[in-house]
Amino acid sequence: MSKKRVVIAGMGFGGLRAAKALAGSGFELLLVDRNNYHLFQPLLYQVATAGLEEEEIAYPLRGLVRGWKDTTFLLAEIIGINVADRTIRTDSEVISYDYLIIAAGSRTNYFGMDSVAKNAFDLKRLDQAEDLRNQILFMFERAERESDVRRREALLTFVIVGGGPTGVEFAGALRELIVYVLSKDHPTIASSETRIIIVEAANSLLTAMPDDLREYARLKLISMGVEVMLESKVIGATEESVQLFGGTTIGTHTLLWSAGVAAADLAGAIPGIERGGAGRIVVQPDLTIPGHPNVMVIGDMACCLTNGAPLPMMAPVASQQGEYAAQSIVARERGASLPAFRYRDKGAMATIGKSSAVAVTGGFKFRGYIAWLAWLLLHLFYLVGFRNRVVVMMNWTYAYWFQERQVRIITSKNRRSVRS
Numbered sequence: 001m002s003k004k005r006v007v008i009a010g011m012g013f014g015g016l017r018a019a020k021a022l023a024g025s026g027f028e029l030l031l032v033d034r035n036n037y038h039l040f041q042p043l044l045y046q047v048a049t050a051g052l053e054e055e056e057i058a059y060p061l062r063g064l065v066r067g068w069k070d071t072t073f074l075l076a077e078i079i080g081i082n083v084a085d086r087t088i089r090t091d092s093e094v095i096s097y098d099y100l101i102i103a104a105g106s107r108t109n110y111f112g113m114d115s116v117a118k119n120a121f122d123l124k125r126l127d128q129a130e131d132l133r134n135q136i137l138f139m140f141e142r143a144e145r146e147s148d149v150r151r152r153e154a155l156l157t158f159v160i161v162g163g164g165p166t167g168v169e170f171a172g173a174l175r176e177l178i179v180y181v182l183s184k185d186h187p188t189i190a191s192s193e194t195r196i197i198i199v200e201a202a203n204s205l206l207t208a209m210p211d212d213l214r215e216y217a218r219l220k221l222i223s224m225g226v227e228v229m230l231e232s233k234v235i236g237a238t239e240e241s242v243q244l245f246g247g248t249t250i251g252t253h254t255l256l257w258s259a260g261v262a263a264a265d266l267a268g269a270i271p272g273i274e275r276g277g278a279g280r281i282v283v284q285p286d287l288t289i290p291g292h293p294n295v296m297v298i299g300d301m302a303c304c305l306t307n308g309a310p311l312p313m314m315a316p317v318a319s320q321q322g323e324y325a326a327q328s329i330v331a332r333e334r335g336a337s338l339p340a341f342r343y344r345d346k347g348a349m350a351t352i353g354k355s356s357a358v359a360v361t362g363g364f365k366f367r368g369y370i371a372w373l374a375w376l377l378l379h380l381f382y383l384v385g386f387r388n389r390v391v392v393m394m395n396w397t398y399a400y401w402f403q404e405r406q407v408r409i410i411t412s413k414n415r416r417s418v419r420s
């Protein structure tokens with residue numbers, strides 16, 4: 001008898017975990033992704049701030065699945081899913097499945113602000129992190145030659161929209177890059193001439209954290225020289241400025257948008273399914289699509305309600321759902337079923353700068369050096385690939401002792417289209 005085929009659409013945190021759990025358990029496993037690597041998105045900001053190289057936070061998928069029983073990887077863009085006739089359509093072929101796990105993640109959400117979408121930088125993909133690094137380094141080169149005071153000021157102003165973990169981590173890392181490295185590379189530019197501004201619509205940074213940790217993060221950033229604008233909304237942007245609600249305009253050539261995500265475009269290419277907030281696919285408590293028990297949606301794409309609210313778009317949610325989806329398929333083949341998916345919240349953390357982070361886990365709160373050390377160890381632990389772990393650890397150790405950032409390479413001076 002031929003084996004049943006499980007297709008996993010997307011090999012991020014959720015897809016990879018599901019694949020690991022299913023490999024060798026009696027199925028034919030087909031893993032599909034438009035990239036030939038698994039990307040560790042939480043460290044993208046370190047690529048953008050010249051701390052790590054691209055390859056260090058990505059791992060080739062073929063290398064990962066090599067040796068896994070009955071497992072094949074297909075490099076392809078999935079452009080449609082037909083749950084009625086159990087097929088997925090890629091840019092090269094149509095593939096049938098017995099079980100499907102949809103794990104295509106998310107895209108940046110500009111909430112319909114076209115001018116911001118056109119002019120902002122984005123931090124979801126590896127090439128986008130590289131673009132942003134090029135931009136930062138190139139702005140310093142241009143500022144050096146600029147004699148007009150206002151134009152020079154705009155070149156040296158970096159605006160980050162969104163005070164969540166990505167905005168906070170990027171702001172802190174950029175400040176350190178400027179103070180420790182770029183101001184030395186460019187002796188004519190004092191670090192005090194540069195501005196890093198976080199614009200956040202809520203009344204605090206890191207809204208998922210307890211009050212005292214939010215305040216710690218805000219004060220720490222300010223002490224490092226980052227400006228924090230709370231209860232401020234961006235309403236538009238040009239290549240050289242950003243406009244805030246209320247009439248303020250800030251001159252800048254570098255605007256990073258980290259203020260919202262929505263389900264990946266693929267969610268819109270599955271006819272007949274219900275979508276919730278941010279376009280996420282509404283799933284039942286067992287992560288299946290209503291009426292289609294052989295299709296499960298996990299991670300950022302899934303709108304999985306828990307106590308009336310959707311689970312956050314975070315790596316641990318995706319990973320735990322990936323594990324659950326795999327176990328559920330195995331159980332179903334044995335004629336059994338699993339209880340509803342339950343997310344085990346292990347906490348949250350964000351690093352602010354050298355020896356400084358905030359973390360909350362199991363009712364305990366940490367900040368400063370201890371939280372920073374925990375952040376470091378956890379990220380090393382979850383990074384895929386032994387070599388990546390070793391190289392990242394060496395890079396971090398080097399940066400810690402010598403306050404250097406090695407990856408100061410401008411690979412392109414032309415701003416590419418970075419929209420997903």
Ligand SMILES: Cc1cc2nc3c(=O)[nH]c(=O)nc-3n(C[C@H](O)[C@H](O)[C@H](O)COP(=O)(O)OP(=O)(O)OC[C@H]3O[C@@H](n4cnc5c(N)ncnc54)[C@H](O)[C@@H]3O)c2cc1C
Pocket residue numbers: 009010011012013014015032033034035037038039041042043044045076077078079103104105106123124165166264266298299300301313314315316318
């Ligand atoms: C800059 C940044 C920082 C973050 N920091 C943290 C953090 O500190 N902690 C935390 O918990 N979470 C963090 N997150 C969120 C976390 O990365 C996501 O929640 C997690 O990656 C979701 O996993 P997923 O499996 O749903 O999707 P992803 O990991 O995004 O994987 C989706 C996969 O699907 C593939 N794909 C998408 N569309 C298609 C298609 N049409 N065809 C083929 N393949 C496709 C993609 O190439 C990708 O490999 C961060 C995210 C970003 C962008």
